[in-house]
Amino acid sequence: MKRASVSGVFVPEGASLKNQKRRVSSEADCTVCRRCQSKPSECQCRRAKRTLRGDLDLRSRSSPSPGVEQGVLYPTVHKGSLGEEELGRERDGSDRAHASMNGQHDILSTYPLDHYVSVIHDLFEQSASSDEQGSVTDIGDLERSFQTLSGGIPGNSCDFLATKGAFRLPPLKLRNQVLRAYVKYVHPLLPVLDLQSVLHQIIVEDERYFSSPLLYQAVMFAGSAFVEHEEIVTAGYPSHKELRRMFYGRAKLLYEFDIEPCAETQIQALLLMANWHNHSDGPKDPQYWFDLAYSTAERVGLHRYLDASTSSHRHRMWWSLWVRDRILSFGFPRPLRIPTDNSKLDIVSLLEHARQPYQPHDPLVLAALGDSASMLSCDSQEKMTVLFAEEVKLAHCMGTIMESLYQESWIPIATDDSSFYSVAPRECIAPVVIDSCKQQLTAWIRDLPGVVRYYPPFLLVPPDPESVETIFLVHQAFLYLLYLTAMSALYRARTPSSPGSGLLKLTSQVTKTIHELKAINLLLFLPGTSVTILGWIVEASLSDLQASERLMREQALNQLLHCEQAAVQLLQTYPAAQKILSMTQHAWSSLFGLESV
Secondary structure (H helix, E strand, O other), X not given: OOEEEEOOEEEEOOOOHHHHHHHHHHHHHOOOOOOOOOOHHHOHHHHHHHHHHHHHHHHHHOOOOOOEEOOEEOOOOOHHHOOHHHHHHHHHHHHHHHHHHOOOOOOOOOOOOHHHHHHHHHHHHHHHHHHHHHHHOOHHHHOOEOOOOOOOOXXXXXXXXXXXXXXXXXXXXXXXXXXHHHHHHOOOOOOOOOHHHHHXXXXXXXXXXXXXXXXXXXXXXXXXXXXXXXXXXXXXXXXHHHHHHHHHHHHHHHHHOOOOOOHHHHHHHHHHHOOOOOOOOOOOOHHHHHHHHHHHHHHHOOHHHOOOOOOOHHHHHHHHHHHHHHHHHHHOOOOOOOOHHHOOOOHHHHHHHHHOOOOOOOHHHHHHHHHHHHHHOHHHHXXXXXXHHHHHHHHHHHHHHHHHHEEEEEEEOXXXXXXXXXXXXXXXXXXXXXXXXXXXXXXXXXXXXXXXXXXXXXXXXXXXXXXXXXXXXXXXXXXXXXHHHHHHHHHHHHOOOOOOHHHHHHHHHHHHHHHHHHHOOOHHHOOOHHHHHHHHHHHHHHHHOOOOOHHHHHHHHHHHHHHHHHHHHHOOOOOOHHHHHHHHHXXXXXXXXXXXX
């Protein structure tokens, strides 16, 4: 009797098809699973196949994606990383998989549930990564934002600002680091805030209900320039520039959307935003933000309502405008915005604040500031008041120099027929005028109090970066650098063609002071105006390269090298230092070109 083969089971030739199928089913039920050696009713592999077949049917109904064909999940392989032999095996495997889907009974080389192993591993990896992120940054910090917003802001503007992160608050650890840096390196020379009130609102009270999001972000921006690099990296930012750019962008958006109704708060925030030194930011440089601050102060008549017999944070706000105007005019240069006769206040009135009764800060504020809380002591506040008063006096000397050496003029632009309003050097300056300015600077440095006078540090013993003496050393060095720069401008104005050895001594003293700060790792704590000081020294050194004396040329080369090294370090915080590097690199290329000829 002949037998026919149906699905690998032999049945009689004359049996009906229905009987053949019943016979095949009955005999198939009697087989034993080759993998688990169990009966079909107890086989776990068959149940797994049914589960897998259901998953494949669901996958086949969804849209196709890379690595998925006809419901079968294939590993994604980059063909560029495989040779021809591997690609051939990959094609063979795909053909066998397609053949099995078309009814051909080739056995796949993987187990039915193998692809679930990678899924389980992915789940465990996601859980582990979430735990690691939670250990670095608190989830609550990521969701903190301001809760008190002005009711006059349209809903779509609020949504846009929220999307841009303008209302976001930094993590508590980073916030405390920024506040510590602000107290140490921003407030002593730019005391525009009622510091005790601001610190109490931020640290003691709930900062989510801080009265001004604009001022908050401006304080964070100003203080972020002086946070230790390790703390910035720990917080998840690659550099000072990225952290400052984030806070600056938030403050800029909040000001442009006009969410701050208080004019005094606007002045405070704009003065802090004037610390943005980025030459690639178009017209929104320090001059731009200062002009907005001064126009706001003029609009509300800030200086007209100040009593010379008292002293408050409004007085310090006005004098901060005064100082900033002189320093910016001297550095760019540009015309003075605040006339000299527009100040009816006596500089001595600044010292009255030091004699007022000292009000201790809240213990929570002292705990949050850590070692920086020593700057809030009564003795430190008196020193800061004297320091700021001497800065105002020096700014007055610099303003006199600007008015004596420069005159307002329309400067033509070479690329077109237009011009811009600026200052130009006076053609004929009487020697008596220069001598008068020199006497003012000499009297300032001679009468300087000991707490403000700069003394070179002892380089063999590294100073404690958290000590009050080290912090004041940075501010003393900055005022000394301003004095040297102002005096060098007088020497250049006396004999523009050949300034002589006097200017060379001054520029050498500048590079020496910068080298001393760099040696004890304090150069990065100088304010952004230090970049402008470097620009003055580079210009003076470039002119000294044309001198006939060999010693003068060698010292000019040495100064250029020191300025370039300082600019490289300052570039980590201030993008405007790139301009100094461009000037020095151009000088090197020009010098080597002349030598090669």
